[in-house]
Amino acid sequence: MSRLTRPFRRLLATLDAGFTRLYGVAWNPLHQPGTVAVAMLLVMLVTGLYLVFLYRVGAPAASVARLAADPWLGSWIRSLHRYASDLFVIAAVLHAIRMVLQRRSWGPRTLAWLSGVFLLGIGLLCAWTGFVMAWDSFGQRLALEGARLLDALPILSEPVGRIFAGESPVPSAFFFVNLFLHIAIPLAMGAGLWLHISRLARPVLLPPRRVLWGVIAALLFAAIVRPAPLGPAADPLVLPATTPLNVVTAWWLPLSERLPPLVPWLGALAMAGVAVLVPRFTRQPREGAWAPSSVDPRLCTGCNQCPQDCPWEAITMIPRADDRPTLVAQVDPSRCVSCGICAGSCAPMGVGPPGHTGRDQLVELRSGLLPRIALPTHGGAGVVAICCAQSPAAHRAALEAHGATLHLVPCVGNLHSSVVELLIRGGAPGVLIAGCPPRDCVGREGPKWLDERLFNDREAELQPRVDRRRLRVTTLAPGARAETLAAFDALVQDLTTLAPLPAEAVGDLSLELICEPVPFDEDGP
Secondary structure (H helix, E strand, C coil), rough: HHHHHHHHHHHHHHHHHHHHHHHHCCCCCCCHHHHHHHHHHHHHHHHHHHHHHHCCCCCCHHHHHHHHHHHCCHHHHHHHHHHHHHHHHHHHHHHHHHHCCCCCCCCCHHHHHHHHHHHHHHHHHHHHHHHCCCCCCCHHHHHHEEEEEEHHHCCCCCCCCHHHCCCCCCCCHHHHHHHHHHHHHHHHHHHHHHHHCCCCCCCCCCCCCCHHHHHHHHHHHHHHHHHCCCCEEEECCCCCCCCCCCCCCCCCCCHCCCCCHHHHHHHHHHHHHHHHHHHHHHHCCCCHCCCEEEEEEEECCCCCHHHHCCCCCCEEEEEECCCCCCCEEEEECCCCCCCCCHHHHCCCCCECCCCCHHHHHHHHHHHHHHHHCCCCCCCCCEEEEEEEECCCCHHHHHHCCCCEEEEEEECHHCCHHHHHHHHHHCCCCCCEEECHHHHCCCCCCHHHHHHHHHHHCCCCCCCCCCHHHHHHECEEEEEEEHHHHHHCCCCCCCCHHCCCHHHHCCCCCCHHHHHHCCCCCCCCC
């Protein structure tokens, strides 16, 4: 699967780089298409409340034409509603593609994926009903094609297509049903959205304000300058010369009209089946790098920090099996995504995925990187760059070319603060930590908790004895290589102004001795 997705990852990285250069890392809309989609739902809700009060089921085409002809409110509100629906579909599809390419669509994330597919599907159905409600030539085409496809199924006793034969006016009940569905479907989308985020701790539903209002302003400008097209009123006895076509939500219509009804149904079922089976196609073995976290009860002090930091609510505190008075953390493997953020939150280093607990990190550091670090000098030689393994390889190579010594971690949120202390006290003159963009972290909250632990005393905090002037945190993202290298060069320059660490501050700390395992009671398990 990874070989098949490699070209798409490269394309995504290229697009990310372009948007990052335009908007910066913090404001890149491609890093947060899911929140953009939710924002568009709110825009559609607000504008739809205005439009529904002016819509008339007895004269649908005339009421929509009056809205489109009103230059003060109706025209731009209708167009904003239409453009927001298009952007919702685009953002939802981009969000889904991003989740697949970042391997975030399987295992504990399956529920979010399936509910997201449901949201996109009923969103497209809602757009269909909205176009039919306008009852212009395009809405008529959609209604006719829908009736043709529905009549191919052995469900109704009477063909739906008779409604549009022209023998009599289309009954108002048909438009009432469309209006009802157009209002009821968003309620189902609200339930689907709740299910979509139900396994997330602290879900972020909206993009940053600058992105939110920037997107709305752009859509509003487009709605005023180029109102959404409206075709001539539907007439079953007149063949319009031209028909506006929405290529975002109805790209399939010209093709479907030329095929037997069974073919579009089979195509739709095949697409839905592939979408539903994506978690199966993309799943990884729950071992090795993807193994869920575990807890060493001898080390757990019951501090409740790892449940607070877990972005997936995969950790709870339960009563201990021994006679110690505290609670003990317990990981639910069905919810754990192996991000390792819990390992960075545990001061005694008793929790984390296999091989990535705080103690594992210190062992790896002592056996690998630490012996290769020279004693601190008056300058920036030997600076260690701790990089997220998800970061672009070309950017990491650029840091190496600038003289950095690389050290990879699964997520910067997994990094235990003792690693930073051990590096500096073990010989590194400075440490640069480069993680994913805050809105595009595979672990969701890695950069957030890293910053809190290093600079705001959140457990497991970096100890006060560590000189934070020797530490920098930056972002390693496509399109931001220059900023990353600038942060590295700035750290090197600042290090030249600092005196070398005193001899008594240099050396290997036996950090494990601070939190030695507590033996079980003889009567305990």
